[in-house]
Amino acid sequence: MAVGFIGLGNVGAKLAGSLLRNGQDLWVHDLDPVLVGQMVAAGATAGESPAEMMRRCDVVITCLPSPAACSAVVEAMLPEVTAGKIWIEMSTTDADEVKRLGAAVIAAGGQAAECPVSGGCHRAATGNISIYMGGDRETFDAVLPLLTVLGRRVLHTGPLGSASTLKVMTNYLATANLLTLCEALVTMKAAGLDMATTYEAIRISSGTSFVHETESQMILNGSRDINFTMDLVKKDIGLFQSIAEAAEVPLEISPLMVSIFEDGISRYGPRAQSDRIIERLEEATGLQILAPGFPAEMVDDEPEEPGYEVVPGRGMA
Structure with a gap:
């Protein structure tokens, strides 16, 4: 073949x-x-x-x-x-x-x-x-x-x-997780917590996720290179919002996520890595969300x- x-x-x-x-x-x-x-x-x-x-x-x-x-x-x-x-x-x-x-x-x-x-x-x-x-x-x-x-x-x-509909849904969930992780990491930094300890506390808890165990590492390393760009995130969560609108589901979180990534694109450009979205909060607080010992890119072991x-x-x- x-x-x-x-x-x-x-x-x-x-x-x-x-x-x-x-x-x-x-x-x-x-x-x-x-x-x-x-x-x-x-x-x-x-x-x-x-x-x-x-x-x-x-x-x-x-x-x-x-x-x-x-x-x-x-x-x-x-x-x-x-x-x-x-x-x-x-x-x-x-x-x-x-x-x-x-x-x-x-x-x-x-x-x-x-x-x-x-x-x-x-x-x-x-x-x-x-x-x-x-x-x-x-x-x-x-x-x-x-x-x-x-x-x-x-x-x-x-x-x-059916597969495209489900995939858009999973990307919506991953994006929601990324945004809440950004808020969690910045809030813990502002509260005086060590970032490596914060990472491990999330990883061994009920709050852990695939997104945390991948993208949080890229954020803490500072490379922020997860091989997925902001324009693609906006496309995917926009498709999810369109599905909800067509089905007349009155979502509340989804429109806010679209707005956040529109702002991220206006600041950093459409081809900026998606996990750079944390920089909006870094700029607002004057904090840097970094920690030693995390990899610059994800490798499947x-x-x-x-x-x-x-x-x-x-x-x-």
């Missing part, structure tokens, strides 16, 4: 790297020739365009920064979609757009799956990330062997659109393991 991968950004390059590391016949395409060159040096083949990728590959994966970018790429591939071709979308994107594009691929004779990931770039790099798959069961069974190379835990969420399907209500199968 020849696999194409379009979009070699922070997450995409790491996912594509997992395929190469496991001996997959891989074609790659990106607007940045440097990123393509790096993958070619590692053993991939360069594709000249999205249309060529679909023509030459059995499966084409897209991992792109926005619904608009995804739409442009899929529409360019559509003339080359035939029976047996599979499109997999691995971005965090709009559920309605995924359903529209997936329907177009299916109408052309192909199959479509949305497979957003969750767990951070460091786990994408090791093949230990979690994957949600939206699409029919036949397509899920067809792509599961590939998904268990890309990630460890694979959950079939239902029809197209768990060994790469074969992936498996997660079955709701049973944990794994």
Whole structure:
């Protein structure tokens, strides 16, 4: 099976790297020739365009920064979609757009799956990330062997659109956790607590979380480089707010989160790392939230393991 991968950004390059590391016949395409060159040096083949990728590959994966970018790429591939071709979308994107594009691929004779990931770039790099798959069961069974190379835990969420909806929700929760951690760390610093001790107090408590055990370390180190930017956070929590509005759910915290990140973008720029959002509170208080001994970047120290399907209500199968 020849696999194409379009979009070699922070997450995409790491996912594509997992395929190469496991001996997959891989074609790659990106607007940045440097990123393509790096993958070619590692053993991939360069594709000249999205249309060529679909023509030459059995499966084409897209991992792109926005619904608009995804739409442009899929529409360019559509003339080359035939029976047996599979499109997999691995971005965090709009559920309605995924359903529209997936329907177009299916109408052309192909199959479509949305497979957003969750767990951070460091786990994408090791093949230990979690994957949600939206699409029919036949397509899920067809792509599961590939998904268990890309990630460890694979959950079939239902029809197209369901995985994107759930992924936006998880990013909303992660962002809410990041903002409350920022407030907690700054408040403890203002109260005179040691920051390393504060980190451990949270880590061993009921208040701990995946976000704390990753992003709090980047904050305390001072690198604040979690490989996720403020514009992407704003996109994701904005998508969640749109879902709530469409369902007429009167959220209170979500609009405030959107406002906070809009302010962060106005201060630091759209491509600023998301955990720099703590600097709003540092500037307001004159405090620096730093501590020695924390890493400058996250590295997944768990060994790469074969992936498996997660079955709701049973944990794994």
